[in-house]
Amino acid sequence: MSGKKFFIVGAGFVGWTLLDALVAAGHTVTALVRRESHAKDIEACGARAILGDLHDATLIADTVAQHDVVFHTATADDLPSAQAVLAGVRRRAERGDETVYIHTSGTSLLADTSAGAFKSDKVYHDNVQAEIDSLPDSAPHRQIDLAILRERAELASTGKAKIALMIPPLIYGTSHNRLTIQLPSLARYALKHGQAAHVGQGKSVWSTVHVRDLARGYMTVLQHLESTPGSASADANPYFFCENTGDAEPSWGEMVGVMGGVFKEAGKVKEASTKVMPKETYGDVFGPEFTEAVVGSNSRSRAVRLRELGWQPKEKSWKESLVEDELPAILKEDLSAYQGYAGAVAS
Numbered sequence: 001m002s003g004k005k006f007f008i009v010g011a012g013f014v015g016w017t018l019l020d021a022l023v024a025a026g027h028t029v030t031a032l033v034r035r036e037s038h039a040k041d042i043e044a045c046g047a048r049a050i051l052g053d054l055h056d057a058t059l060i061a062d063t064v065a066q067h068d069v070v071f072h073t074a075t076a077d078d079l080p081s082a083q084a085v086l087a088g089v090r091r092r093a094e095r096g097d098e099t100v101y102i103h104t105s106g107t108s109l110l111a112d113t114s115a116g117a118f119k120s121d122k123v124y125h126d127n128v129q130a131e132i133d134s135l136p137d138s139a140p141h142r143q144i145d146l147a148i149l150r151e152r153a154e155l156a157s158t159g160k161a162k163i164a165l166m167i168p169p170l171i172y173g174t175s176h177n178r179l180t181i182q183l184p185s186l187a188r189y190a191l192k193h194g195q196a197a198h199v200g201q202g203k204s205v206w207s208t209v210h211v212r213d214l215a216r217g218y219m220t221v222l223q224h225l226e227s228t229p230g231s232a233s234a235d236a237n238p239y240f241f242c243e244n245t246g247d248a249e250p251s252w253g254e255m256v257g258v259m260g261g262v263f264k265e266a267g268k269v270k271e272a273s274t275k276v277m278p279k280e281t282y283g284d285v286f287g288p289e290f291t292e293a294v295v296g297s298n299s300r301s302r303a304v305r306l307r308e309l310g311w312q313p314k315e316k317s318w319k320e321s322l323v324e325d326e327l328p329a330i331l332k333e334d335l336s337a338y339q340g341y342a343g344a345v346a347s
Contacts, residue, residue: 004027004028004068004069005027005028005029005030005066005067005068005069006022006027006028006029006030006067006068006069006070006071007029007030007031007032007063007064007066007067007069007070007071008022008029008030008031008032008047008070008071008073009032009054009060009070009071009072009073009074009081009085010032010054010072010073010074010075011031011032011033011038011042011047011049011073012073012074012178013171013175013178013179013180013211014073014104014168014171014211014214014215015031015071015073015074016031016042016045016175016176016178017175017176017211017212017214017215018071018073018214018215018218018219019031019042019045019047020045020175020215021212021215021216021218021219022047022219023045023046023047025219028048029046029047029048030047030048030049030050030063030067031047031048031049031050032049032050032052032053032059032060032063032074033049033050033051033052034051034052034053035051036051039051041176050063054074054075054078054080054081055080055081056084057080057081057083057084057087058084060081060084060085060088061084061085061087061088061091062088063088064084064085064087064088064089064091064092064099065088065091065092067099068097068098068099068100069099069100069101069102069222070085070088070089070099070100070101070102071101071102071103071104071218072085072101072102072103072104073104074104075104076104076105076106076108076140076141076144077140077141077144078144079143079144079147082103082144082147082148083147085101085103086101086148086151089101089151089155089161089163090151090155090161092160092161093155093158093160093161094158096160097160098159098160098161098162098232099160099161099162100162100163100164100222100225100226101161101162101163101164102163102164102165102166102218102221102222102225103144103145103148103163103164103165103166104165104166104168105141105144105145105165105166105167106140106141106167106168106169107124107167107168107169107170107206107207107241107299107301108139108140108141108293108294108297108299109132109135109139109140109141109142109145109167109299110122110124110135110139110298110299110300110301111139111140111293111294111297111298111299112204112297112298112299113292113293113297114200114203114204114296114297114298115199115200115204115292115296115297116198116199116200116201116202116203116204116252116253116292116296117200117201117203117204118201118203118204118298119203119204119205119251119298120204120205120298120300122298122300123300123301123302124241124300124301124302125241125301125302125304126167126237126239126240126241126301126302126303126304126305126306127237127304127305127308129237129238129239132167132239140293145165148163148165149163149165149238151163152234152238153234156232156233156234159232160232161232162225162226162231162232163238164221164225164231164238164239164240165238165239165240166214166217166218166221166240166242167239167240167241167242167301168209168214168217168241168242168243169206169207169208169209169241169242169243169299169301170182170183170206170207170208170209170299170318171208171209171210171211171214172208172209172210172211172318172321172322172326173210173211173212173315173316173321173325173326174211174321174325174326174329175211175212177329179326179329179330180211180326181341182294182295183255183259183318183322183326184326184330185285185286185295185340185341186198186252186255186256186259186285186295187259187263187326187327187330188284188330188333188335188338189277189281189284189285189340190256190259190260190263190269191263191268191269191330191331191335192284192335192338193281193284194269194270195260195269195270195271195273195274195275196256196257196259196260196263196269196274196275197256197274197275197276197277197278197281198252198253198256198274198275198276198277198295198296199252199276199277199291199292199295199296200276200292200296201253201276202251202252202253202254202256202274202276203251203252203253204251204252204296204297204298205249205250205251205252205298205299205300206249206250206252206297206298206299206300207241207243207244207245207249207299207300207301207302208243208244208245208249208250208318209242209243209244209313210244210313210315210316210318210321212314212315213242213244213313213314213315214242216311216314217240217242217303217306217311220306220309220310220311221240221306221309223309224309237305239305240303240305240306241301241302241303241304241305241306242303242306242311243301243302243303244313244315244317245318246302249300250318250319252295252296253274255318255322256274257272257274258319258322258323259322259327260272260273260274262322262323262327263327263331266331268331277291283339283340284338284339284340285340285341286340286341287340
């Protein structure tokens, strides 16, 4: 990878953490950012920043055309920006330049409709490609993933495009004073309503990963693609999960229970116990359409392939991180205007 140039589309919570890992490894990194203030922060970390957003298709394609490795970490649900990346990859292939493109999807792909009622027995393994290929086209993120895989198949004949999908589960941790989405939204809900709450009975479970372990996961996938000649073929497995819990995934009830205990000790709620979240309050989390899927479903994944490549999680567990890092940060926030999370949920 020496001398190669790296481009990150979306240097936010995940992308910025990945950027740190790449810069620490001595790589030349460019990041697409939306604000001048963020650009200054990115440049202070040793990378180059360009101003733009996901709608700047020409800018993204042109920038990709100048870089050897591309990571899309902005969102799992923006097809035009992914198509812009692929346009740049195709341009490079046509002139004989190889590109590695790692796109971020998410394990909402695997989510069921349990709404907290039960822990599912269904576990997906990334070394069994058929398990993921069998997911319905209507699954979250799947249409974008399929568009990328179709272009990957078309580019396979060139031997110049190595494309993979990173599929993280519930991401936690802090990075550059930023937080992730799912657990912090439930924590803010608890503070607003005076008690921690879960969807339904809170029995459904998700696999988890710390954001820095995820960053190392991207690096592991990159090294694999760089060193494996057959990884550009159309039939090579494109999927990589990245989880750190194995069979010990936490339930949503367990996670919000930790929040209740911390907030009770901090004097922010009257009871440490949790309650069923009333459906009429879903607007204070992810809205009536998405709340049960985002924080009430089962999503169980196993990162078999990463572990076979030598990756191992090293960071704090979800509980340690929640108690020591995320919840203390949320307790310092001004939540007077909090009305739920309205953005796209990457995971």
